[in-house]
Amino acid sequence: MTELDTAHRQPEMPATRWGDPGEAGPLPDHVRELVSMVFPITDAPAAERVDVPAPALDRAHTAALAAVVGDADVLVDDATRRIRTRGKSTPDLLRQRVGDLGDAPDVVVRPGSHDEVAAVLAYCGEHRIAVVPFGGGTAVTGGLVVGAAERPSYAGVVSLDLGRMRRLLAVDPVSSTATLEPGLRGPEAEALLAEHGLMLGHYPQSFEFASIGGFAATRSSGQSSAGYGRFDAMVVGLRVATPVGDVHLGSAPANASGPDLRELFLGSEGAFGVITEVTVRVRPLPEMKVYEGWQWPDFAAGADAMRMLAQSDLLPTVLRLSDENETSINLARPDAIGGDAAGGCLMITGYEGTPEAVAAKQAAVTEVLRKLGGTPLGTEPGESWAAGRFAAPYLRDSLLDVGVLVETLETATFWSKRDELYRAVKEALEGALGEGTLVLCHVSHVYATGCSLYFTVATPGGEQPLERWLPAKAAACEAIVRCGAAITHHHAVGTDHKPYLTAEIGEVGVTALRAVKQALDPAGVLNPGVLVP
Ligand SMILES: Cc1cc2nc3c(=O)[nH]c(=O)nc-3n(C[C@H](O)[C@H](O)[C@H](O)COP(=O)(O)OP(=O)(O)OC[C@H]3O[C@@H](n4cnc5c(N)ncnc54)[C@H](O)[C@@H]3O)c2cc1C
Numbered sequence: 096m097t098e099l100d101t102a103h104r105q106p107e108m109p110a111t112r113w114g115d116p117g118e119a120g121p122l123p124d125h126v127r128e129l130v131s132m133v134f135p136i137t138d139a140p141a142a143e144r145v146d147v148p149a150p151a152l153d154r155a156h157t158a159a160l161a162a163v164v165g166d167a168d169v170l171v172d173d174a175t176r177r178i179r180t181r182g183k184s185t186p187d188l189l190r191q192r193v194g195d196l197g198d199a200p201d202v203v204v205r206p207g208s209h210d211e212v213a214a215v216l217a218y219c220g221e222h223r224i225a226v227v228p229f230g231g232g233t234a235v236t237g238g239l240v241v242g243a244a245e246r247p248s249y250a251g252v253v254s255l256d257l258g259r260m261r262r263l264l265a266v267d268p269v270s271s272t273a274t275l276e277p278g279l280r281g282p283e284a285e286a287l288l289a290e291h292g293l294m295l296g297h298y299p300q301s302f303e304f305a306s307i308g309g310f311a312a313t314r315s316s317g318q319s320s321a322g323y324g325r326f327d328a329m330v331v332g333l334r335v336a337t338p339v340g341d342v343h344l345g346s347a348p349a350n351a352s353g354p355d356l357r358e359l360f361l362g363s364e365g366a367f368g369v370i371t372e373v374t375v376r377v378r379p380l381p382e383m384k385v386y387e388g389w390q391w392p393d394f395a396a397g398a399d400a401m402r403m404l405a406q407s408d409l410l411p412t413v414l415r416l417s418d419e420n421e422t423s424i425n426l427a428r429p430d431a432i433g434g435d436a437a438g439g440c441l442m443i444t445g446y447e448g449t450p451e452a453v454a455a456k457q458a459a460v461t462e463v464l465r466k467l468g469g470t471p472l473g474t475e476p477g478e479s480w481a482a483g484r485f486a487a488p489y490l491r492d493s494l495l496d497v498g499v500l501v502e503t504l505e506t507a508t509f510w511s512k513r514d515e516l517y518r519a520v521k522e523a524l525e526g527a528l529g530e531g532t533l534v535l536c537h538v539s540h541v542y543a544t545g546c547s548l549y550f551t552v553a554t555p556g557g558e559q560p561l562e563r564w565l566p567a568k569a570a571a572c573e574a575i576v577r578c579g580a581a582i583t584h585h586h587a588v589g590t591d592h593k594p595y596l597t598a599e600i601g602e603v604g605v606t607a608l609r610a611v612k613q614a615l616d617p618a619g620v621l622n623p624g625v626l627v628p
Contacts, residue, residue: 098262108232108304110177111141111191113488115303122493130499134531134555137498141192147173147180152201152251156222160204160253163214168205168259175203179254182234183301183488184591185502186568188495189561198240200227200254207259209371213336215255216369220338220618225249227622228365229256230309231280233301235503236589238313238364238625245623255369257308263287264372272331274374277308293377296323296412296447299585303485308370314362316547316585318484320540321405322412322447323378325585327361332374335360337367337615345374359611364587365622367615381447385457386413388476389442389469394418395514397440398538398546400467402510404460405541411460413445414541418517421535421551442469443480500556500564506575507584509545516578517548523574527567528554540584547584588626597628 106115113119122130130136150157150171161169170176180199181187206212219226225241232239241252257278264274266288273293275284281302288294298317299305305315310326311333317326332345344357360367391397397416404410417425422441444460446453461471491501508516517536524534532554539549550571557563572595575582582588582595597605608627612619 107178108183110145110180110196111188112492113183113188118489119492120489122490122497126490126493127497130494130497133533134497134499134553137556139192139496139498139556141496142194145177145191145194145196147176147196147199150176150201150251152224152253156218156224156251157202159218160202160215163218164204164206164211168207170203170205171201176200176254179203179229179232179239179256182232182237182239184235184237185491185495185500186561186564186591187235187237188492189564192495197243200241201251203229203254203256205256205259209334209336209341212255212257212260212369212371213341215253216336216338216621219253219620220616223248223250223618224620225252225623226255226365226369226620227252228308228312228369229254229258230277230306230312231301231304233305233309234313234587234589236583236586236591238587238589238622240590240624241622242590242624249620249623257306257369257371260308260371265374266291266293266377268293271377272374273377274332274372275307277306277311277370277373279307280304281306281310288377289380292380294380295329295375295377297326297329298484300485300487307373307375311361311370311373312364313587314585316540318415318539319412319445319447321410321414322445325540327358329375330357330361330373331376332372333357333360333370334372335368335370337369338618338620339615342368362587364589364626366626367611367621369621382449383453384445384447384481385453385474386443386445386477386481387457387474388472388480389444389464390438390472391416391440391442391469394440394517394536396468397442398513400442400464400469401538401541401546403467404463405543405546407463408543409456409459409463410541411444411456412447413443416440416442416538418536420533421537424533424535441472441476443477445477445481494553495556495560498556498560499553500560501551501553502564502568503549503551504568504571505539505547505549505584505586506580506582507540507545507547508578508580512578512580513546513548516575516580519574519578520548520550520571523570524550524552524567527570528552528563531555590624593624593626593628596626 176199260276260278262276266273315326335342446457494501521534535551538546540547576598582592612627
């Protein structure tokens, strides 16, 4: 078992912004100048100090929870509850920025072990206290909120912060597996694995702050998914505490022992249980990494090339393609906005592994991409992308500070429906937000049969940015439903996508979800209102 040393611990995120406060800053002057050419610049600072509603949970309950996890890990102070309020979608940030903390939990409880999680769930089930599992707090679809409609039927709301559970519990180098506790954030998990010469290879844009438990609970997908797979594809075992008892899954890499129940908890968003251990497939640390850029005449040509690679089982580790708008704005390189965008569409290819494996894959991919009409741009665009790959969320805050509303959304479909989906979502967003709106898109994850489209929207926030955004998001979701695409490829359902889930999985699918919820959480205390329609 390996503990995390303090040097590797991540800082806490502020309530109103993304990330490490030390990294935050105003828009660089050259970016501000460019932004002002497209959007009206206004002063839209976040509220300085925001009051959190007084905790509503009876003190007897707080004392009982303290008896389980210890006094020091039951916290009711404003600062702790404020940063456990909601997640980090733009609507979440906008609400925090105007001082709306109405959804704050009553108490933050920090269990240190599986048994403590189980005991907290048993107590809360018995006393009808809602429990919201909290990993990194980077949710973007309302997965950390007990809404006003549900709240009155509970004695209170506990934010169950898994942040104390940060150990690497076991490594099996022969089978290439490792068992991690849920509270480890991305860099922390990688640092612990690196001590064994191993890595996970899951790099979502939220990597710095999102947690292992959160990755599993939302079926997250990272920027190296072409090479290493989605997070759910890396999971070989799970331990879950539910209000009715424990589940321990993953006796073998694959089995025919009925339906694979691991899938029931992957993507369960805290509604069916609390994931307390995750066993993942691990790999040797790569000896080398090469990232390159390719230029394509248009989005369709680049996307067709991605399809060809996926269908030839010839995927690099990283593969992404920006559409014309995103290429020209070069959002993948926020430090370089306004830099020399090459025109057309920019594709990033990345190769990681041994020098031999990298050389072989790179040669094979290069041959295919050249034949299909791609122009190699060398390593500079790839290296810039890699250097700035986690920077865009900081830019979002700086843009919100000057009155520019920025938000993202994602979906997935089969290759044959790609163009229709792309057009429909773009038109829905542009139609709802009107002139002066920029809609950017990239193909973020690819499969032999289809891909994920990831949209970024930038538009003047106006007086009421939240009210401006919500109808646009609804229009985009309706377009996705009309196209028969996935309402989410990796951001999860939460509360935001719940109204659209029935259209995707059907009434019988919803009945199945409700039955699972009823069986595992009969009192309905786990993350009420999330996921299950
Ligand atoms: C700037 C930004 C960039 C992002 N980029 C990506 C990306 O590239 N790819 C991607 O997939 N996602 C991305 N996301 C979304 C988000 O980071 C992921 O959904 C992530 O997996 C959430 O992990 P977390 O630890 O922060 O979970 P949290 O936000 O804490 O929780 C998410 C949900 O999971 C539940 N949960 C958390 N831990 C557990 C547990 N141990 N057991 C049971 N339920 C639990 C919560 O109750 C909640 O419903 C991004 C978000 C932001 C803000």
